[in-house]
Amino acid sequence: DTEVTQTPKHLVMGMTNKKSLKCEQHMGHRAMYWYKQKAKKPPELMFVYSYEKLSINESVPSRFSPECPNSSLLNLHLHALQPEDSALYLCASSQERTEPTDTQYFGPGTRLTVL
């Protein structure tokens, strides 16, 4: 089973709202990722968690706050977003990020619209 689930599928929020995106995997993977993807662009890495610890933050603005409560769950907390943050937010997981053959599997994504 290579399934990564994400909720919600769609989210519309105002610039003053606080919301959270959720990602879950039950493949025993120890690395989890958040990506942002704008239309007709490749996925852009935001954060990487390895063994529940934040290992990479690609200089993401603080209005995005990741959280990894346990090895199966990954959240992305959103606050005071801007319209330009509207995008498809993708979660991915992999077995172990230090292996060069490590393969990432993507969830279906959350389509976020900021009004």
Add this chain to the structure above:
Amino acid sequence: QKEVEQNSGPLSVPEGAIASLNCTYSDRGSQSFFWYRQYSGKSPELIMSIYSNGDKEDGRFTAQLNKASQYVSLLIRDSQPSDSATYLCAVNLDNAGKSTFGDGTTLTVKP
């Protein structure tokens, strides 16, 4: 120079033809190479991974890797309209912990 470059699209082929998608990368330390397919509005789906020089076949898909030329390609035989999608090439550095993606090539297979 971009770290991962893909042949500019869009690419259009007739049904039943071979589609050839190309990708070059700049870092000679790159270890692993992946092809993802992404339908419009959907998330990337892994098609193939390749780590060693040569060809790797899976059904109608063949990935080819040439580390000396820093080149990886994906061939799709007997292309079907359902193959119409954007194909993303991704490259992992040794222990880098992240994949670098190309901009993608959009393929259209015409019936």
